[in-house]
Amino acid sequence: MTINNKLSADGKQLVISIDERFDFSLHQQFRDSYNSLTTQELTYILDLSQTEYMDSSALGMILLLKDHVQLHAGHLIISKPSDTVRKILEIAQFQRLMTIE
Amino acid sequence: MSPSQKLALVVDDSKMQCKLLSVLLEEENYRVVVANDGASGVQMYIDHQPDLVLMDINMPIMDGFEATRRIKKFSGVGNLAPIIFITSMDSEQAFIKSVDAGGDSILVRPFTPNVFKAKIKSMQRISDLVEQVKGLQQEQQNDAELAEKMMSNVIEARNFALDKIGVIKKPATIFSGDIQLSALCPNGDLHVLLGDFTGHGLRSSIGAIPVTETFRAMTKKGFSILEIIAQINRQMHTLLPGDLFFAASFASISEHEKSAYIFNAGLPDGYLFNEGAKIIQQFASTHPPLGILPQLLPDAQLEVIQVKSNDRIVFITDGIVEARNPPGELFGFPRFEKAAIEGIENKDLISCVLRELDDFCQHCEQEDDISLVDIPCSGWKKIKITNKVAIPEGFSEEDNYFGIPQGALPTWSYHLHLTGKLLKTVNPIPLVMSQINDLEGAGEHWQSLYTILTELFINALDHGVLELNSSLKDSAEGFSQYFNERAKRLDKLAGNVINAPNDFVRISLKYFPLSHGGKMVINIKDSGQGFEVLDVIKDNSIAMNDGLKLSGRGVELVNQLCDTLEYQEKGTLVTASYIWHV
Numbered sequence: 049m050t051i052n053n054k055l056s057a058d059g060k061q062l063v064i065s066i067d068e069r070f071d072f073s074l075h076q077q078f079r080d081s082y083n084s085l086t087t088q089e090l091t092y093i094l095d096l097s098q099t100e101y102m103d104s105s106a107l108g109m110i111l112l113l114k115d116h117v118q119l120h121a122g123h124l125i126i127s128k129p130s131d132t133v134r135k136i137l138e139i140a141q142f143q144r145l146m147t148i149e
Numbered sequence: 150m151s152p153s154q155k156l157a158l159v160v161d162d163s164k165m166q167c168k169l170l171s172v173l174l175e176e177e178n179y180r181v182v183v184a185n186d187g188a189s190g191v192q193m194y195i196d197h198q199p200d201l202v203l204m205d206i207n208m209p210i211m212d213g214f215e216a217t218r219r220i221k222k223f224s225g226v227g228n229l230a231p232i233i234f235i236t237s238m239d240s241e242q243a244f245i246k247s248v249d250a251g252g253d254s255i256l257v258r259p260f261t262p263n264v265f266k267a268k269i270k271s272m273q274r275i276s277d278l279v280e281q282v283k284g285l286q287q288e289q290q291n292d293a294e295l296a297e298k299m300m301s302n303v304i305e306a307r308n309f310a311l312d313k314i315g316v317i318k319k320p321a322t323i324f325s326g327d328i329q330l331s332a333l334c335p336n337g338d339l340h341v342l343l344g345d346f347t348g349h350g351l352r353s354s355i356g357a358i359p360v361t362e363t364f365r366a367m368t369k370k371g372f373s374i375l376e377i378i379a380q381i382n383r384q385m386h387t388l389l390p391g392d393l394f395f396a397a398s399f400a401s402i403s404e405h406e407k408s409a410y411i412f413n414a415g416l417p418d419g420y421l422f423n424e425g426a427k428i429i430q431q432f433a434s435t436h437p438p439l440g441i442l443p444q445l446l447p448d449a450q451l452e453v454i455q456v457k458s459n460d461r462i463v464f465i466t467d468g469i470v471e472a473r474n475p476p477g478e479l480f481g482f483p484r485f486e487k488a489a490i491e492g493i494e495n496k497d498l499i500s501c502v503l504r505e506l507d508d509f510c511q512h513c514e515q516e517d518d519i520s521l522v523d524i525p526c527s528g529w530k531k532i533k534i535t536n537k538v539a540i541p542e543g544f545s546e547e548d549n550y551f552g553i554p555q556g557a558l559p560t561w562s563y564h565l566h567l568t569g570k571l572l573k574t575v576n577p578i579p580l581v582m583s584q585i586n587d588l589e590g591a592g593e594h595w596q597s598l599y600t601i602l603t604e605l606f607i608n609a610l611d612h613g614v615l616e617l618n619s620s621l622k623d624s625a626e627g628f629s630q631y632f633n634e635r636a637k638r639l640d641k642l643a644g645n646v647i648n649a650p651n652d653f654v655r656i657s658l659k660y661f662p663l664s665h666g667g668k669m670v671i672n673i674k675d676s677g678q679g680f681e682v683l684d685v686i687k688d689n690s691i692a693m694n695d696g697l698k699l700s701g702r703g704v705e706l707v708n709q710l711c712d713t714l715e716y717q718e719k720g721t722l723v724t725a726s727y728i729w730h731v
Contacts, residue, residue, distance in 0.1 A: 103517075104347045104467075108392030111441060115391050139467075140396070140415045141437040144446060 050074060053081040063127075064113075065095040070133075072105040079109075082116055090122040097128035102136050114146060125149060155273075156180050156197060160190035160216060161205040161235070170203055170235070173265050187211025191219045194230075201272065202232040204252070206243065214250040221251035229253070229279040231272050293323045293351065300324075300354060304361045309333045314341065315499040315523030319468075319515065326353030327466050327520040330361060332368040335582070335599035337404065339529055340368045340377070343464040343522045344397035345416060356395060356440075359384055370579040371599055374401035374410055375451055378439070385440030396438035398464040402456065404527045405706065408628070409462060410451040414438050417467055417482075424459035426493035428486065453632045458527035463489060463498070468519035474509050484509065498523045559659035559670075561588060566656075569649025572610060573639040577656060578603050589660070589667070594729035597710045598669060602656070604707045605673045605723055609654045611635060613677030613721055615642070652676050666730035668712075672722065679719030 050067040051074060064081050066074070082092065092113065096102075110126070117124045126148040129137060137148060157179040159170045164185070171181040182197055184190040188211040194202065202220065206213040217232050224230035234247040237258040247255050253275070256268050308314075309331045316329050326346040334340060342364055346353035360381055367377045378399055385395050396415030403409070413419055415438030421430040436449050456462075465485065472480040484505065492501030502521065563584055565577055582599055611617045615638045621631040642652055657672040708714050711725045 104345075104396070105392070107438075108347050108394065111394070112392045139417060139434045141434055145437055145441065 051077045051081050055085075059087065060089075061091045061093065063093045063095055065097075066099045068098060068100045070096070070099050070102040070106040070109075072103065075105070075109060079112070082113060086120060088121050090117075090120065092117050092122055092124045093127050094124070095127045096130070096133050099133050100130060102133050107136070107140050107142070110142070110146075123147075154178060154180055155200040156182065157201040157203065158182050158184065158190065158193055158197060158199040159203045160184045160187065160193075160208070160213070161203070162186055162208040163205070166205065166235075170265075173262055174203075174269070176262075177266055177269055187213060187216030190216045191223070194220045195223060200231075200276065201269070202230065204232055204234050206234060206236045206238060206247070214246060217247075217250040217252055228283075229276045231276045233268065233272060290323075296351070297323050300357065304328060304330070304357055307365070310339065310529040313525055313529045315521075317469075317499055317503060317519065317521040319519040321468075321515045321518050324351045324354040325518045325520070327468070327518040328354075328357045328360065329520060329522050330364050331522075331524075332365050333529075334368055334401075335371045335596050336603055337596075337600070339400075339402045339404075339524070340364070340374055341400045341402070341462075341464075341522060341524050342397055343416065343466065343520065344395055345466040345468075345518070345520075346395050347393045353393070356385060356389055356393070359388060360395065367579075371576075371582055371603070372579050373576060374399055374412065375449070376576060378412055378414070378449075379445050382439040382445055383443070386443050389440045394438040394440040396434075396466075398432070400462050400464070400524060401451075402462070402524065402526055404458075404529070407456055407458070407526075409454050409456050409526065411454065411462070412436070412449075412451050417465055417470055419465070420463045420486075420489070421454065421456070422461050422463060422489070422493055423457065426490045428490075429460070430454060450636065453629050455628055456526040460526040461493070461498075462524045462526065463521065464524075465521045466518065468515075468517035469502075469506065469521060471517060472506060472510050472515065472519060473513055475511055475513055480506060480509055557661060559661050561660050563658045563660075564655065566653060568651075568653040569645065570643040572614060572652060572654060573643040577654075578606060581656060581658070585658070592731070594666075594731070597729075598727055601671065601707050601710050601725055601727055604704070605671065605725065606654065606656065608704070609673050609675035609677070609721075609723070612680060613675030614652050614654060615639065616677060663728070663730075666728065668726060668728045671725045671727065674718075674722045677721055679721040 050069075052063075052065040054063045054065075055061070056063070062082065062085060064078075066078075094110065094113065114124055124146050126137070126142070126146060129148065134148070137143065142148065155178070157174045159167050159174070159181060161167050161170070161183075162185050167183045167185070171183065174181050179201070182193055182199065184193045186208045190202075190204070191211070204213045204217055208216075213234060217234075220230060220232065231253045232251065234252045234255040235258065236243055236247075236255065239257045244255055254268065254272055256265065305328075308329070310333070311331075314331055318325060318327065318329065320327070328342070328344050330340075330342040330344075332340050342360075344360065346356050363381055363384055364377060367380060372380075381395070381397075389395070394415075398414070398416045398419050399412045400419075401410040411419060411432045413432050413434045414436040415434050418434075419432035420428055421432070423429050432452060435452075436446060470479065470481055470485055474480075485502070488502045488505035489498055491505075492498035495501060499521070506519070563581070565581060567575060567577055578599065581602060582595065585595060585598070612619060615635060617631065617635055617638065621627040621634070645652070653676045655672075655674045659670040661668040661670070707725065710727065712728045713724075713726045715724045716722070717724065
């Protein structure tokens with residue numbers, strides 16, 4: 049299992065955790081982790097604390113998630129990226145588009 | 150023999166068996182050739198390249214397993230060369246050994262003719278499928294190669310100054326998701342783009358065509374680099390699906406202003422190297438890749454730097470720093486910088502970086518497209534400044550070579566009066582140039598006119614309406630201070646709705662056809678306070694002679710291009726006339 053998704057008990061927060069490698073091979077699995085959720089005003093937390101490698105298609109996948117979140121008036125937070133991953137997010141200036149903490 | 154008839158090879162030391170199998174095969178419409186031992190079986194296979202091989206196991210000279218191994222080795226990976234073992238050894242061991250040797254199926258004696266024929270058919274079905282896949286693969290490869298050839302013709306072959314700009318382009322597949330573009334502006338500035346679409350292969354190179362067209366067309370019409378970036382962003386946002394985007398670095402280099410404008414949206418740091426191969430500055434990404442947001446971020450702005458003529462600007466995509474060696478380490482920034490510095494010291498950055506990269510990767514499979522552009526900050530083209538018309542020998546002024554009738558009326562005139570916010574949002578020069586092109590057709594001689602108009606308009610806006618002092622541009626720090634202040638005042642101007650009509654720049658053109666060319670009289674009036682023209686020009690010309698000043702080149706350049714240049718009304722009105730002959 050390379051993607052874990054957990055909905056909080058109160059149903060207001062979805063945590064999607066990614067394994068070491070975040071790349072195109074996770075495309076379908078990543079989409080499936082959120083696609084069926086249509087609850088409004090949900091907080092989506094993308095946990096990248098375990099992720100060591102991320103390619104540009106992963107950035108594209110994050111953008112698709114962002115579209116989904118916006119469509120349902122939710123909130124997206126990228127959580128605890130490692131230094132390498134943070135560098136990639138910074139080059140793409142994603143901190144201008146979403147919350148990274 | 151019909152062309153569709155297949156060929157089978159029967160390898161068996163028993164002539165009886167060979168005869169029997171041949172008959173059955175012929176009933177299935179095969180032609181048959183026969184060998185009686187493994188070694189001659191291999192030779193027959195090489196000579197005839199049959200569609201099917203029936204192989205006995207126990208034979209003199211060379212057994213069936215060895216013959217099969219040799220045949221499979223000869224036919225190579227990706228070709229099926231179907232081999233069926235025919236044996237009476239009904240053991241698990243024989244079955245496993247025959248598959249290990251490369252056999253595709255096994256048939257154990259005794260069998261009825263119908264079982265035999267069914268086996269042949271099923272084997273034929275598999276080999277037909279393999280052929281079909283191979284055909285499709287070949288077709289796809291041909292199409293891809295053709296498409297790639299056409300794309301690179303459209304995209305790279307028309308790049309400007311290819312002999313001066315160094316390029317590395319190593320696609321991971323036939324198609325590259327990276328593009329390098331260069332084009333010359335009407336005023337002699339150079340625009341360069343290095344871009345990287347998400348992913349690689351055909352899917353990611355499709356967007357290269359619209360980007361190329363926009364980049365070229367807008368550069369040619371005289372749009373600024375930021376306007377071009379904004380347009381490419383809008384275009385990519387409309388065209389690309391949500392998860393595809395375009396990371397790119399842009400440079401606009403002005404040889405005559407000795408400055409460069411840089412914009413990095415999502416690529417690794419770009420570099421400015423000096424003549425001594427030292428890294429003077431790095432350009433970090435300041436904006437998300439293009440195509441993600443419908444508009445550029447409101448604070449999107451260019452980095453303005455001063456460059457010396459032997460400086461060079463280098464852009465890279467992440468494929469270089471993320472290239473891996475066999476143990477899986479990344480090439481990384483330090484190795485890249487070291488190679489680049491060594492390259493510049495040896496006057497060949499491209500070969501040096503490529504060599505270091507190859508030594509490091511050692512034929513490891515390349516995961517991403519690798520590319521780099523190396524742009525010298527001068528030397529691609531000198532703008533022609535000796536454009537004053539020389540009267541050919543044998544004509545005197547009185548001969549009226551150009552046939553300018555005294556007091557003649559212009560055949561057309563054109564006025565554009567921009568006020569308030571439009572002074573910030575609209576670049577009038579491409580508008581004006583496109584009118585001229587529509588009325589009088591395209592021509593080389595418009596290049597100088599473009600430069601005259603641009604310089605005079607910017608002077609009117611910057612020193613007239615915005616009241617910026619050009620002496621700020623005299624020092625390196627002042628240079629960027631000037632541009633920051635300019636952006637600030639433009640914002641203020643755009644925000645001032647009530648007094649908007651009071652701030653204006655008016656451009657007027659009058660066109661007089663001449664018998665061997667034409668004359669354009671340009672009037673530019675601004676709403677500013679004016680300035681002491683004589684002081685500025687005197688100041689400039691002293692400084693120019695001392696080679697000290699960075700500002701003031703504009704007026705000097707325009708003066709050289711124009712037939713006459715005159716400031717009136719305290720410097721708020723400038724009249725220039727430009728004559729050309731064809």
